[in-house]
Amino acid sequence: MIAALELGLIYAVMALGVYLTFRILNFPDLTVDGSFTTGAAVAAMLITNGVPPLLATGAGFVGGMLAGLVTGLLHTKGKINGLLAGILTMIALYSINLKIMGGTANLALTMQGTLFTPLADAGILDTGLSLVILFVGAFLIKLVIDWFLHTDVGLAAQATGDNEQMVRSFGVSTDTSKILLLMLSNGLVALCGALIAQYQGAADISMGVGLILVGLASVIIGNALVGTGRGIFITSLSVIVGAVLYRLIIFLALDLNFDPNDMKLISAVIVVIALLLPRLIRRRTPRALPAEPTRSAVIAGGTQ
Numbered sequence: 001m002i003a004a005l006e007l008g009l010i011y012a013v014m015a016l017g018v019y020l021t022f023r024i025l026n027f028p029d030l031t032v033d034g035s036f037t038t039g040a041a042v043a044a045m046l047i048t049n050g051v052p053p054l055l056a057t058g059a060g061f062v063g064g065m066l067a068g069l070v071t072g073l074l075h076t077k078g079k080i081n082g083l084l085a086g087i088l089t090m091i092a093l094y095s096i097n098l099k100i101m102g103g104t105a106n107l108a109l110t111m112q113g114t115l116f117t118p119l120a121d122a123g124i125l126d127t128g129l130s131l132v133i134l135f136v137g138a139f140l141i142k143l144v145i146d147w148f149l150h151t152d153v154g155l156a157a158q159a160t161g162d163n164e165q166m167v168r169s170f171g172v173s174t175d176t177s178k179i180l181l182l183m184l185s186n187g188l189v190a191l192c193g194a195l196i197a198q199y200q201g202a203a204d205i206s207m208g209v210g211l212i213l214v215g216l217a218s219v220i221i222g223n224a225l226v227g228t229g230r231g232i233f234i235t236s237l238s239v240i241v242g243a244v245l246y247r248l249i250i251f252l253a254l255d256l257n258f259d260p261n262d263m264k265l266i267s268a269v270i271v272v273i274a275l276l277l278p279r280l281i282r283r284r285t286p287r288a289l290p291a292e293p294t295r296s297a298v299i300a301g302g303t304q
Contacts, residue, residue, distance in 0.1 A: 001248075002131065004251035005131055006199070009134035010138075011243045011246075012218070012244065013195065015214075016141060016240070017184070017185040018189070018212070018216060019236065020185040020188070021182065022216065024149065024157060025157060025178060025181045028082060028083050029082070029186075030090050031067055031090055031182070032185075032215060033208045033209060033210070034089060034208060036190060036196075036207065037093065038063045038093055038097055038193065039060035039061065039063055039064050039189065039191055039192065039193030041100040041107070042194065043059065044109055044198075045107065046059055047109060047112050047113075047198070053115045057195065057198070064186040064187040064191065064193070066183075067186045071182050072178055072182040072183065107203045108201065108202045109197065109201050109203070114198035115198050119133070141188070145236055153180060157180065157181045160177040189215075193207070210264050210267070217246050217267055217270050218245075220275060221245055221246055222235075222245075223235065223242070225238060246267075246270065
């Protein structure tokens, strides 16, 4: 159970990245399936070559930002459909990630020190204290995102997602907003990939396959619980909660002896339920009937 919560808090970093493109920018970015592995590959390769884990993790973040930059340029400057631009970058990243990892599909970190090694040596990993540390880390990243979205650049990015044509009429460069948010989003996704590789002790070329579904599930579950339109602080916090709940659902499914090969199917079902449930609740909620007009109102209306 604690391991599932730890994974949920780590994957919350990725979910926050997906939140930026899916909710803020209204951009269906499939680059994350490749940039997640990019972050893991860069961090793992650097760590195995003696680079300090913190620096290697930062390099993974930069690698993800570069992937987002490519998608952003393909979409804004190349005028390629956003969905197709993400797919093209994701496909290209498969070969790039293999080259980063030295041509091997799996790169082990079992004999290397990672960011989680001090926690494991101190006996903190898989305890309540590790959950507190991971939550604080995810929450700090969330606060940085909240701050960014309240800057002039962040507000322009939000407006771009709401009404791109209107923003352009005010002379704001929507292309710049898209590129910046795609870079930040994929940087966070790659950062999560670097952390997951160190947590699990290996980077694998296929570890990012279907990750967009995990990110969407986390965002949708969190938003379904608290609703939308409650401010950035609450909405972004709900994404962290959604990521943790998603991992708990997967943990319970495995605990109930579901086939691990069915996890992608279960993830898709979770997303469908999270999307449909709020609509079903709204349909079953009786609408308030209009108030019956008073006698004085009827008389006043009749004399006009």
